Amino acid sequence: MASDTNISASGGAPEVTVSGGNLIRYRCQFFLVKPVGQTWPGTNSRLKKIHEVTFNMEHEPTDTFSLGPAGALENLALSWAIDMIIPGGGGPLQYFAEVKIEQDGNEVMNWSDTGQITTPKSIGDVTRFEVEP
Amino acid sequence: MTRKMMLKIPALLLVMLASQLALAQSQNDQPTASAKQVAGVRSKDTPSGTVVTITSDELLSDYGAYRNGDTYRVLIPAVSLALNNIHVEGTSFSDAKVEAIGTNLAFSFRLKNGVSPSVSQKANQLEITFARLEVASTGPVATTAAVLPRREREASTPSNQPETASAGPTAGTATSNSSGNAAPSANPAPTPSGFDGKNIDAINADLAVPESPAFTVLGVTPQTVAHPTIPREFATSLLNGVDERGNFQTGLALDFVPYLTFFGKDTSLFSYAHHPMERFLARTQISFATTKGVTDEDKSTRLALGLRMTIFDKGDPRVDPELEKCYTKALSHPDFETEEFVILPEDNDAEKGKKLRKRGERVAQLIEVCDVKARKDNWNASAWIVGLAPSWISKTGATKDYVWNGGGFWSTIGYGFENVEALKNNSQLLFHVRYRNNELVPDADDPTLFFSQDSLYLGTRLRIAPGETAKSIFSLEGTYIRSRKDKGEWDNSRRFSLGFERRIAENIWFALSVGGQGGRSDGVNHAFVLSSFKWGFQQKKPPPTQ
Numbered sequence: 001m002a003s004d005t006n007i008s009a010s011g012g013a014p015e016v017t018v019s020g021g022n023l024i025r026y027r028c029q030f031f032l033v034k035p036v037g038q039t040w041p042g043t044n045s046r047l048k049k050i051h052e053v054t055f056n057m058e059h060e061p062t063d064t065f066s067l068g069p070a071g072a073l074e075n076l077a078l079s080w081a082i083d084m085i086i087p088g089g090g091g092p093l094q095y096f097a098e099v100k101i102e103q104d105g106n107e108v109m110n111w112s113d114t115g116q117i118t119t120p121k122s123i124g125d126v127t128r129f130e131v132e133p
Numbered sequence: 134m135t136r137k138m139m140l141k142i143p144a145l146l147l148v149m150l151a152s153q154l155a156l157a158q159s160q161n162d163q164p165t166a167s168a169k170q171v172a173g174v175r176s177k178d179t180p181s182g183t184v185v186t187i188t189s190d191e192l193l194s195d196y197g198a199y200r201n202g203d204t205y206r207v208l209i210p211a212v213s214l215a216l217n218n219i220h221v222e223g224t225s226f227s228d229a230k231v232e233a234i235g236t237n238l239a240f241s242f243r244l245k246n247g248v249s250p251s252v253s254q255k256a257n258q259l260e261i262t263f264a265r266l267e268v269a270s271t272g273p274v275a276t277t278a279a280v281l282p283r284r285e286r287e288a289s290t291p292s293n294q295p296e297t298a299s300a301g302p303t304a305g306t307a308t309s310n311s312s313g314n315a316a317p318s319a320n321p322a323p324t325p326s327g328f329d330g331k332n333i334d335a336i337n338a339d340l341a342v343p344e345s346p347a348f349t350v351l352g353v354t355p356q357t358v359a360h361p362t363i364p365r366e367f368a369t370s371l372l373n374g375v376d377e378r379g380n381f382q383t384g385l386a387l388d389f390v391p392y393l394t395f396f397g398k399d400t401s402l403f404s405y406a407h408h409p410m411e412r413f414l415a416r417t418q419i420s421f422a423t424t425k426g427v428t429d430e431d432k433s434t435r436l437a438l439g440l441r442m443t444i445f446d447k448g449d450p451r452v453d454p455e456l457e458k459c460y461t462k463a464l465s466h467p468d469f470e471t472e473e474f475v476i477l478p479e480d481n482d483a484e485k486g487k488k489l490r491k492r493g494e495r496v497a498q499l500i501e502v503c504d505v506k507a508r509k510d511n512w513n514a515s516a517w518i519v520g521l522a523p524s525w526i527s528k529t530g531a532t533k534d535y536v537w538n539g540g541g542f543w544s545t546i547g548y549g550f551e552n553v554e555a556l557k558n559n560s561q562l563l564f565h566v567r568y569r570n571n572e573l574v575p576d577a578d579d580p581t582l583f584f585s586q587d588s589l590y591l592g593t594r595l596r597i598a599p600g601e602t603a604k605s606i607f608s609l610e611g612t613y614i615r616s617r618k619d620k621g622e623w624d625n626s627r628r629f630s631l632g633f634e635r636r637i638a639e640n641i642w643f644a645l646s647v648g649g650q651g652g653r654s655d656g657v658n659h660a661f662v663l664s665s666f667k668w669g670f671q672q673k674k675p676p677p678t679q
Contacts, residue, residue: 021398023405023415023451027464031475046477049470054461057406057452077478081469081489083496085460087402088450088511089504096398120500122492125485126476 002127005078005101005109009071009131014103016078018053019062021096024117025085026055028063033077033126047079070103074131081124084117092116097123169212171238174231176221182248183223185261187240192257205250207240207261208501214238225263232498239498384424388439391419406452416443420522425530433583435538437524447549448514450507459503466499512606513549513561513596520544526573528583539571543590559599565592565612588616594632608632610648626652630661 007014020026030051034040040048055061067073082097095117101109113123173188189212205226214233221229228243244250244263252261392414393400404411420439426432450456468474474492476485519542526538545565550556567590576582592612599607612628630648649660 020401022400023393023397023402025402025457025460029469029475031470033475033477036479045472047470047472047475055401055403056457056460057402057454058457060403061401079476079478081475081492083464083469083492085496085500087453087456087460088507093393094397120493120496122489122496124476124489124492126478126480128478 002109002111002125004130005127006130006132007070007073007101007103007108009074009133011070012104014067014070014073014101014108015064016051016067017062017064017098017100017102018080018082019098020055020082020084021061022093023086024055024093024095025087026061026097027083027085028053028055029081029083030065031079031081032067032073033079035075067101070131073129075129077126077128079124079126081122082113083120083122085120086117089119092118095121095123099125101127171209171212171214174221174240176223178224182262182264183225184263185221185223185229185240185242187259187261189257189259203244205242205244205261205263207252207259209238209240209259212238223263225265239501384422386420386422386439388418388420388441390415390417392417402451412449412452413442413444416446416449417441432528432530434527434530435524436526436535437522439520439522441518441520444517444519446514446516447551448511448516450504450511453507453511455510456503456507459506460500463499463503464496466495468495510558512598513547513557513559515549515551516547518545524572526583528573536573537571538573539569539585539587541567541569541572543567559597561596563592563594563596565594566590567592584618585620586616586618587620588614590614605633605635608634610646614650626650 005014016030018028018030020028028051029049031047031049034046034048036046039045050067051065053059053063053065055063067078078101080099084095084097086093093116094114096112096114098110098112100107100111109127111125111127113125169189169191171187172190174185175188176183176185187207187209189209214231223229223242224245225248226242226244230241232239232241240261242250242261242263247265249264250261251264252259254260392411396414400411400415405415406412418439418441420437420441422437422439423434425434469492474488474495476488480488521540521542523540524538525535527534527536543566545563548562548564550560550562568588569590570587572586572588573583574586576584590612592610594608594610596606596608598605608631610628610630610632614626614628615623616626617623628648628650630646632644632646634644645662647660647662
């Protein structure tokens with residue numbers, strides 16, 4: 001698991017930036033995860049998808065979104081899954097993906113993964129939020 | 134070859150075109166086949182392995198099968214599963230699965246060591262044989278087959294959980310350790326846009342490893358007219374055959390795309406689509422080739438460097454909007470938003486790795502039909518390539534004796550009949566020009582003697598993938614050749630050939646060309662046979678996902 005993400009409840013809304021590289025299609029999904037035994041209202045699931053973006057020929061290979069008020073992230077975790085495809089098959093190609101979280105311009109979490117891809121492959125990780133008053 | 138034969142070639146081309154038109158028309162006129170159902174799946178262990186029999190309620194018209202590592206997959210288009218649960222076990226495989234992908238069914242089996250799979254069709258049955266290469270003993274034959282009746286469907290597991298068959302009426306104990314549960318997905322994949330599921334064999338239309346540019350200038354490609362394809366980051370070609378001058382040759386070519394090798398990390402599909410220069414560089418291939426005569430008389434070795442540039446390619450999957458739509462639709466599957474496929478904070482490294490592997494496999498399953506359709510749609514797209522290559526020769530075969538062997542330039546424009554409904558999916562017409570100068574050529578009568586040759590080639594080639602299932606590509610080629618020895622008089626001749634290309638395994642293609650030459654003033658009009666294997670290869674095994 002990626003390291004915990006320490007944020008300040010009194011700080012600004014944390015922002016997540018995801019990026020990728022090479023002639024690869026990246027489909028990135030982000031979920032907020034409730035603790036064991038808790039589910040999101042109106043659902044029977046601990047997972048809530050909060051963002052999805054695909055880096056393809058129509059989208060630049062970087063994207064940023066906000067997680068909302070920092071205080072609301074207490075006891076939650078952020079999980080991400082990145083599905084990589086070489087259009088039409090082929091390869092090998094070197095992939096590179098990065099997820100980072102910033103609060104008020106300061107980087108509070110950074111995760112990256114790189115390697116080779118020949119067939120579709122998924123990468124991802126999860127980080128718990130530690131919210132300080 | 135006589136002038137009379139020359140006149141017959143255009144007529145042959147017209148006949149092939151007309152037959153393709155007629156075939157396409159007849160296929161368009163046929164009513165859509167009604168959906169078939171798989172009514173039974175049974176497995177039986179035999180002394181030599183395991184046999185799985187898939188029975189349809191109607192005659193099966195098509196299937197595809199391939200092996201990827203230790204996984205063997207059998208794909209049946211345009212069928213659904215009439216069963217609630219199936220349970221397949223065998224001593225030759227584990228982890229058997231069946232998956233609904235659009236309108237197709239995909240059966241997959243994880244092979245055990247030393248097992249060779251094959252599949253055959255008998256009327257409405259597919260028989261998949263898993264033969265053990267070494268049979269340890271001839272113990273009791275165990276038969277397992279369990280088909281739960283359709284009425285039990287109402288009692289199936291929750292909609293977001295895969296159904297798992299309960300142990301059926303199993304005989305014998307030979308399969309007791311296998312994890313052979315096979316269950317249809319409770320959430321069938323959405324049908325990717327436009328794929329009708331008829332052409333599983335269209336995967337064979339992927340003849341995507343380009344002819345090596347260096348081989349092209351050495352004149353030892355199976356066909357004279359190079360066809361345009363997107364270069365792979367790495368590819369190799371092996372050659373064994375008789376060259377156009379009647380000398381037996383063996384050779385090797387290594388091709389790579391420098392831009393992707395050195396700057397791949399800084400590119401993206403977005404910039405590739407929006408910046409023509411980046412697209413040009415990512416499609417530019419450099420190759421190195423060597424050929425050697427293999428007879429005692431011909432000891433010469435030739436080297437060439439090749440540069441191959443793609444000016445445009447309408448079949449580039451990296452900028453194919455239909456393929457992108459298909460991927461988007463296929464990956465909208467709700468599975469990807471469940472705890473089964475998303476990492477949770479309490480997951481340890483092993484669970485995390487397992488989820489990511491499973492997720493990647495699910496992605497691969499869902500997009501397979503997209504790639505198959507894209508290959509089928511794009512193999513003959515219009516494109517334009519340009520190549521140039523310097524070369525060197527050693528008459529003795531010794532490294533110290535290499536001398537300048539002239540250079541070559543060539544270009545091919547391919548037309549994919551995009552505006553002709555009946556031909557746009559199955560035919561491609563290529564026009565090729567090549568100029569080669571100062572080439573030192575061994576004399577066919579006395580290979581110890583060499584002469585300098587300048588040559589100009591003007592050729593055309595018609596490539597046809599017959600029928601709905603493009604298993605192979607046939608080609609007919611005619612080339613006008615203007616050449617001269619030692620800067621003397623120009624000699625005009627013609628060459629004709631029939632070609633055959635077929636994908637024989639994942640990333641491996643076989644090409645064969647048979648033909649003859651005519652009209653040479655020196656009377657050296659050889660028939661020739663050239664064959665080659667081509668494959669893309671991987672630099673190293675990808676590291677396991679952490």
